[in-house]
Amino acid sequence: MNTVKHYEYCLDNQIITTNDSVINGRQIRANAGLNPASDYILIEIGNNTSRSIGLEEMIELRPNTKPTFLSFKSDRSFSLTINERGYEWGTEQISATDIRRYANIPDEHELILDSAQDNTSDSLRGDSTIIT
Incomplete structure (x- = not known):
């Protein structure tokens, strides 16, 4: 009987699978071959919002959900407001x-x-x- 749970997330339109239910921003970057991880900004796309994910920030993955991330080769994020909602982006x-x-x-x-x-x-x- 296989009791290992698999968790998925989407990074740059690629589905990545892991056995870890909690993963940090550095691991998300590394799993996609974005090395060194510190050379990349990671943006999580939410429900009408987006936010940057730090290298050590923990992300909880859940079964049957698939968080979406975008990566940008950059050392800074940029903020903008759309319809009174805050967004972060990885390029200017x-x-x-x-x-x-x-x-x-x-x-x-x-x-x-x-x-x-x-x-x-x-x-x-x-x-x-x-x-x-």
Whole structure:
């Protein structure tokens, strides 16, 4: 009788399986061959949010759930706000497609870049890229 539990998570569109129910950010990176782990930012995609995962931060994996992570070769994360919700990203640029995907914004909704730095508002069309 096999009592070993397998846990899954998704990193950069790849499913990774482990026997560990608790894993840290360093292990998640290493399991995907992202070495040295400190050269990569790990972003967990949540329900209309995202956050960076530190090297020693513990993540609890559960059966029948599959947390999703993205990796970026970078030493810093970037913050942005979409519809009054905070997001973190691994590069200073993010595409309109990624904003729609991770913030669950329908295609028929217009994306407006509201920049407090230059007091302007611009409409983002197609697969525009913005700098956070």
